[in-house]
Amino acid sequence: MAEFELKDVGGGRFTLSGAMTFKTVERILRQSEVLFEPHTRLEIDLSGVEKSDSAGLALLLEWITWANHTVREIRF
Numbered sequence: 318m319a320e321f322e323l324k325d326v327g328g329g330r331f332t333l334s335g336a337m338t339f340k341t342v343e344r345i346l347r348q349s350e351v352l353f354e355p356h357t358r359l360e361i362d363l364s365g366v367e368k369s370d371s372a373g374l375a376l377l378l379e380w381i382t383w384a385n386h387t388v389r390e391i392r393f
Contacts, residue, residue: 322365323348329356334365337373346376359384359391 321335323345331352337345353359361380366373377393384391 321345323352325352326362329358330360330362332362332365335367337363337366337369337376339370339372342372342376346379349380353380353383353389357389359389361391361393363393 319335321333321337321341321344324332324334326332331349333345335341359380380391383389
C-alpha cells in the first residue's frame with residue numbers, strides 16, 4: 318500500500334488515507350494544492366488515516382489557513 322492516498326471523489330469532496338506524518342505531509346500538501354484549487358467548498362474525509370503525528374495536525378492547520386485566506390469553506 319502507498320504511504321498515503323489523497324483522492325478526489327467529486328463535488329469538492331476528498332478522501333485521505335494512509336499516513337499523515339512528517340514523512341508524507343509535504344507531498345500531501347503539494348498534491349492538495351492542485352486538487353483543491355478549483356473548489357470553493359471542500360470536504361475532506363480523514364477516516365482512512367491510519368497514522369498521524371504533529372505534522373498531520375500542522376497540515377490541517379495549513380489547509381484551514383489557506384481556506385481562510387482564499388475565501389473557501391473547508392470541513393473535515
